[in-house]
Amino acid sequence: MNTNNIFITNDKASLDVFKDTIEKTSKAIIEAYNNDKAYTGPQPFDLKKAVKGSILPDNGLGFDKALENAKRVVLPNFVRTSSTNYMAHLHSATLIETIAAELIISTFNQSMDSWDQSPVATEIEVEVVRQLCKLYGYGEGSDGIFTSGGSQSNTNGIFLARDWFCKEKLNWDVKKFGLPENYRKFRMYASEISHFSMEKSTHMLGLGYDAVVKVPVDERQKMDVAALEKLIEKDIADGNIPFCVVATVGTTDYGSIDPIEKIADLAEKYDIWFHCDAAYGSGAIMSDKYRSRIAGLNRADSITVDFHKMFMMPISASCSLIKDAKDFEPFELHADYLNREEDEEDGYTNLVSKSMQTTRRFDALKVWLSFQCRGKDGWNDLIDTCIENAKYVYDTLEHREGFARTCEPELSSIVFRLYDKNLSENENDEVNKKVRRALIHKEGVVIGQTVFGGRVHLKFTLINPLTTHEKLDQLLDLIYSLKN
Numbered sequence: 001m002n003t004n005n006i007f008i009t010n011d012k013a014s015l016d017v018f019k020d021t022i023e024k025t026s027k028a029i030i031e032a033y034n035n036d037k038a039y040t041g042p043q044p045f046d047l048k049k050a051v052k053g054s055i056l057p058d059n060g061l062g063f064d065k066a067l068e069n070a071k072r073v074v075l076p077n078f079v080r081t082s083s084t085n086y087m088a089h090l091h092s093a094t095l096i097e098t099i100a101a102e103l104i105i106s107t108f109n110q111s112m113d114s115w116d117q118s119p120v121a122t123e124i125e126v127e128v129v130r131q132l133c134k135l136y137g138y139g140e141g142s143d144g145i146f147t148s149g150g151s152q153s154n155t156n157g158i159f160l161a162r163d164w165f166c167k168e169k170l171n172w173d174v175k176k177f178g179l180p181e182n183y184r185k186f187r188m189y190a191s192e193i194s195h196f197s198m199e200k201s202t203h204m205l206g207l208g209y210d211a212v213v214k215v216p217v218d219e220r221q222k223m224d225v226a227a228l229e230k231l232i233e234k235d236i237a238d239g240n241i242p243f244c245v246v247a248t249v250g251t252t253d254y255g256s257i258d259p260i261e262k263i264a265d266l267a268e269k270y271d272i273w274f275h276c277d278a279a280y281g282s283g284a285i286m287s288d289k290y291r292s293r294i295a296g297l298n299r300a301d302s303i304t305v306d307f308h309k310m311f312m313m314p315i316s317a318s319c320s321l322i323k324d325a326k327d328f329e330p331f332e333l334h335a336d337y338l339n340r341e342e343d344e345e346d347g348y349t350n351l352v353s354k355s356m357q358t359t360r361r362f363d364a365l366k367v368w369l370s371f372q373c374r375g376k377d378g379w380n381d382l383i384d385t386c387i388e389n390a391k392y393v394y395d396t397l398e399h400r401e402g403f404a405r406t407c408e409p410e411l412s413s414i415v416f417r418l419y420d421k422n423l424s425e426n427e428n429d430e431v432n433k434k435v436r437r438a439l440i441h442k443e444g445v446v447i448g449q450t451v452f453g454g455r456v457h458l459k460f461t462l463i464n465p466l467t468t469h470e471k472l473d474q475l476l477d478l479i480y481s482l483k484n
């Protein structure tokens, strides 16, 4: 057995292997960035064929040959998220310094469950969380935890909401006894275009999809707060039990922001938990010009902040912030082999006591490094450019023939449609679908598709600050040219 190529250790031979491996890998990555397209790989059935083959030979191939295979099959077929031809989803490119952070994270492989697995990483996460709480306007006594993504941060918030409500309002300890008898009457409110992690969460939490009451949105795709109050009142009259309301701060398709302050007022009035799903909109905090659009976030009991969307960091990176650290109690459970009670007394923080995950990545390092690297001014420019690009597309579409717009963007997404008044609505739907597919496979351009008002629409999710107005004009020209 060759012991030099197993781990990086203080042995010179292993350090040389590490260096060589990283150098060859970065060379292969650099070679893969050989054009500006977002996708140059095959169509789905051909791609399935291309990846077929044994991955476990009798005798190991060694790194060089395995890397050659990756260079042949994998690297050329990635979507290139940093391409300005990529704007399909809330799926960002990765800031270069955060790629460096990922290398550090996976090399040292700290696990965030207990202090003895991640001493400095634990203290850094605690410090990053403390500063994030401050950034989002939370006071003393707030806390948070890094999670795998927006879905898990949302589940966290809703889980803590359920247990808080049961304990405070029903004098019932879910941790000990499971759900109370009347759990089928529990109701949570979220807009009709909220993320599907709402339903996934209530399902996993034993409350089912029916616990999610969908509140209509207005023409700007923001929650109709008068309708929300009526729905709460109706539920109370019907004997149901409202326990939580969720504001979406940046909807997945439109980037629309629910009226945070007004929803907070209702949450206070009805004494229910207020969760903000700011997976997308949390990035606006970095913009001096647009921060006011997410004002009121600090009134939420829990906030989802994602760093792998507008903050452009590698997957995974998300944080679940909680206004009152005491509400983290449902996660607390001591195990003799991991997070002994006496540890806490002696200053050994075991973050597993606040987390759904046990083994957990040191994602906080990406935030720590990148915030320092770019500073307030650097971040401000990145976020402003993205938000202003969406507004540019909205404004320019007003004067373009053959397009129909939807609502004015508040963040960095814009939904629109190719529209020919001489065609039926169904025919227009087909044109939009056809154009999106042609963009991927003929032009190497990947844009989004969604449904608005029952009709197929196209979507630009503009979270790449390298995208220029000229580029957006060219893309709109291209889209128009593909309709026939």
Ligand SMILES: Cc1ncc(COP(=O)(O)O)c(C=O)c1O
Binding pocket: 090, 148, 149, 150, 151, 152, 154, 195, 197, 248, 250, 251, 252, 277, 279, 280, 306, 318
């Ligand atoms: C509004 C919103 N919330 C939550 C999520 C889920 O985030 P993740 O994909 O990180 O789980 C998304 C994903 O796009 C989203 O748009």
